[in-house]
Amino acid sequence: MTGLLLTLLALPVALSVYLATMVARSQTPAAFTDGGARLPGWAVIFGSGGVVLSGIDLPAHLALVGRYGLQASHLALGLIPAALALILVQKRLWLAARIAGTQSAGEALASYYGSVTLRLVMLTLAALFALPFAAQLLGGAGDFLAALTGNAVPRGVAIWVLAFALFLPAVIGGWRGVVLAVAVQSLMLAVLTAASTGFAEATLSAAGYLQQGMTLSDGILSDRIPGVIQYSAGIGKEPVQGGIFTTLALLSSALAFMGLLLSPAMLYLGMTARAGRNLAFATVWGIAGVVVGLLVLLAPFLAARMQGGATGLVAGLAGVDQLAAASLAVLFLALRLVATAFFVTSGTLLVVRELVLPFVLPNLDARGGRLTARIALAVAFALVAAIATFSPLGAAVFASLALPMAAQMFPALLGLAFVRWISRSAVLTGLILGFLAVFFTEPPGLILFEGLFLDLPWGRWPLTIHSAAWGLVLNVGAVLLVSIFTRQGAERQARDLLHDEFAAHWRTDFGGRAARAAKWSLVLIWAFLAIGPGAILGNSFFSQPVFTEGDAALGVPSLWVWQLLFWLAGVPLVWWLAYRSGLGLTTDVGIRTLRLPATVQAQERQAPDWIAASLARVTER
Amino acid sequence: MQVDQTEDKLDRHALVVAVWLAAGAIALVLFHFGFGAGGRGWLAGGFAAVLAGFASHVIVNAVTGTGFTPREVALGLVAMLAALLALVLATLLVVGFSAQFFLPVSGGLICLVLAVVLTMVTRHGPRRAFEVFDVIRDNNRRAASALPHRGGRK
Numbered sequence: 001m002t003g004l005l006l007t008l009l010a011l012p013v014a015l016s017v018y019l020a021t022m023v024a025r026s027q028t029p030a031a032f033t034d035g036g037a038r039l040p041g042w043a044v045i046f047g048s049g050g051v052v053l054s055g056i057d058l059p060a061h062l063a064l065v066g067r068y069g070l071q072a073s074h075l076a077l078g079l080i081p082a083a084l085a086l087i088l089v090q091k092r093l094w095l096a097a098r099i100a101g102t103q104s105a106g107e108a109l110a111s112y113y114g115s116v117t118l119r120l121v122m123l124t125l126a127a128l129f130a131l132p133f134a135a136q137l138l139g140g141a142g143d144f145l146a147a148l149t150g151n152a153v154p155r156g157v158a159i160w161v162l163a164f165a166l167f168l169p170a171v172i173g174g175w176r177g178v179v180l181a182v183a184v185q186s187l188m189l190a191v192l193t194a195a196s197t198g199f200a201e202a203t204l205s206a207a208g209y210l211q212q213g214m215t216l217s218d219g220i221l222s223d224r225i226p227g228v229i230q231y232s233a234g235i236g237k238e239p240v241q242g243g244i245f246t247t248l249a250l251l252s253s254a255l256a257f258m259g260l261l262l263s264p265a266m267l268y269l270g271m272t273a274r275a276g277r278n279l280a281f282a283t284v285w286g287i288a289g290v291v292v293g294l295l296v297l298l299a300p301f302l303a304a305r306m307q308g309g310a311t312g313l314v315a316g317l318a319g320v321d322q323l324a325a326a327s328l329a330v331l332f333l334a335l336r337l338v339a340t341a342f343f344v345t346s347g348t349l350l351v352v353r354e355l356v357l358p359f360v361l362p363n364l365d366a367r368g369g370r371l372t373a374r375i376a377l378a379v380a381f382a383l384v385a386a387i388a389t390f391s392p393l394g395a396a397v398f399a400s401l402a403l404p405m406a407a408q409m410f411p412a413l414l415g416l417a418f419v420r421w422i423s424r425s426a427v428l429t430g431l432i433l434g435f436l437a438v439f440f441t442e443p444p445g446l447i448l449f450e451g452l453f454l455d456l457p458w459g460r461w462p463l464t465i466h467s468a469a470w471g472l473v474l475n476v477g478a479v480l481l482v483s484i485f486t487r488q489g490a491e492r493q494a495r496d497l498l499h500d501e502f503a504a505h506w507r508t509d510f511g512g513r514a515a516r517a518a519k520w521s522l523v524l525i526w527a528f529l530a531i532g533p534g535a536i537l538g539n540s541f542f543s544q545p546v547f548t549e550g551d552a553a554l555g556v557p558s559l560w561v562w563q564l565l566f567w568l569a570g571v572p573l574v575w576w577l578a579y580r581s582g583l584g585l586t587t588d589v590g591i592r593t594l595r596l597p598a599t600v601q602a603q604e605r606q607a608p609d610w611i612a613a614s615l616a617r618v619t620e621r
Numbered sequence: 622m623q624v625d626q627t628e629d630k631l632d633r634h635a636l637v638v639a640v641w642l643a644a645g646a647i648a649l650v651l652f653h654f655g656f657g658a659g660g661r662g663w664l665a666g667g668f669a670a671v672l673a674g675f676a677s678h679v680i681v682n683a684v685t686g687t688g689f690t691p692r693e694v695a696l697g698l699v700a701m702l703a704a705l706l707a708l709v710l711a712t713l714l715v716v717g718f719s720a721q722f723f724l725p726v727s728g729g730l731i732c733l734v735l736a737v738v739l740t741m742v743t744r745h746g747p748r749r750a751f752e753v754f755d756v757i758r759d760n761n762r763r764a765a766s767a768l769p770h771r772g773g774r775k
Contacts, residue, residue: 015642019635026627038625040632046639180632184639191643199650203659323653327646 001318002149004326009333012188013165016181020173027176029366033349033373034103034272035176041278043183044269047342049286050186051269052079053294054339055260057137058193059144059310059332061295065303069214069222070559071245073303076295077530077563078254079261080570083288084523085410086261087578090270090279091586092417095506096498097271098591100599105267105413106354112416112498113424114491114598121431123351125406126264130347131384132398134340138163139388139395141336147311148329156389162333163385166341170381171374175272178345185338190290192331196324197298200305200313203320209304210556223557224539225250234459236446244464250531252461252469259407259468261287265346267413273586280584288574296563340384348380349373360611400442404468408434411479418508420499423489426482434475441467494597501594510581519576526573530566538562633685637678637693644674661725668729672736679740688744697737704730 027036056079064072093108102108106122109115142159153161169181201208216222219242226242235244245253260266270279306313310332318325352373357364361372387395411430415422439445442460449456461467510516528534542558544551554561578584648670655663682688689697708726712719741750 015638019638022631026631038628042636043632180635184635184642187639188643188646191647195647321650321654321657324650327650
């Protein structure tokens, strides 16, 4: 099957290169790094969904479901509050880009709060996604390809060839080329995921999920959530009874998903989109609708057949039809490669746009800027391939920080979007505490501290609470406390500039008092019942109804029905905010530009003295 | 403005490619399995995937306010003729093909043709749909032929 698999794999690569070439012919050099901020709506819609599906590492998610059953599958519902968080800030960021001329989330935050530190934090996060996070995904794809081909394509070769295949569209077509390629493949991913699951169910003779459920290790509850909280010291310190996905783990993991959706790359995708309904459509139907639906509906089926791993399922399918098996293998590979291409390209372009071009090489023209971006992309893809090949463990350890750390940006983004009294010092204090909490409840901090000093009494995710939540609790607490004392600080006037413009011309219509109360209370009720403590009711709500003596014979686990029900209830919630409140609807008409005091205009950009002197030492010899 | 128009064309082209990549991948697998161990039902599934791809293409045209480009029409015609030729050759040369696959494959192809006809009729109306193929009318065109009472609508 190796030949067939490699041929099929070459097709999307060739297609991506073709699209990137077409883009390169039509776009100006200046548009290389941002696609002219006119990305087509459909590409943003498909691309967002595909990157989320790929960014959660679907093969790894399926392995998790295969290990922990429906309690792990329940994680997918966490994408709905994450989508709510995205829709809250995305439109205001899009507007800030047009009003204040800030082209990325980092630049917007830096200009709004007047803080270089925030720009650096966003660039660090972009690098975290572009290097270790992407390297972990690329390494997984390399492992899978090597295993499938029986090491006919060794792991290292697979990683470098795949990295080169991802690099080509990026270096040819820039941001627009990669987004189009990602969007085209995202649709294929969604359709193939559904079709492959159906094909496997229809053709494989072994019993599937509906016949025999999932076979899990002893002590793991396959179709139940193991409690609201478990008083465990954390992963690596103490095993958790019944599985780690308590309702608090599910709720806090939703905050980590928020980190994926609020990552610098995803925000950049939204900010460079055309005006229209695409942000709403992407969030409501793409993420909350299709992605969550695919995960909730299909993950149990695929996971039940992946007890021997993804390679086992592909091998089983190869016994039925070689082409179907090869397509499934391409699906599993593409599921990792889409996010790799997206995060490496966006991270690199953000660093080039925000750091290299304005501060290191401020005098370059558009063609020079494009060349710089291309060289940076070559370096970034080589680095990612090197990390994935030679340091997979390091990549995995540092990748664990990406989502929870990105989630810590939520208070800062919320401040820019709606809450004008959140001050710079509050945001910075919150970020420091949040990052520290995340660092010390994830492997990098634990390994470092325990290696240098002494064993900590907690492990990863103590009390089955995800590090993103530990960080956000401290972060939000600090933001509220510090804002009390600094909300009228010197930089308040600068923040008011943007908010006054929002209030005057871009007011968000949350409706009357009753509608407002209904919106927020429904969201809270949904969160409590779907992923909060109330989700524990789903364990037996449909199999042992409360008002009857007997059991109901559903034929499927009660928790699965609960998940489906709250997926269907969650989509209208996102729809309500995105469409009815207009948070996902954008228009170019009536935008007035204004200048925030901390914005550095293009003509004012110059390299700091120490950077200029360092460059001169190298270049003027 | 020129760049914008080129970008719009490219965006539409990429969307059409996306639609056909997804539908084509599914159709290919279903046809492969259908002609192998699967049988007629899977072949019908393959044709359904092609029909879904065509319907999505029509939706893309409607959303972007465009029609099929000449290249797309040419590619579609070539693909259809290739499929017909393959059906004829397989019926004549492959032993047992006609007994097992002639009906589902020819039925599927007829469905595709019907879908194309239906699309043209709904988009252009019956008479203009026919006139698209009426090349004789344009062979020796005179100015008077464009007069309304002579039937000149082009």
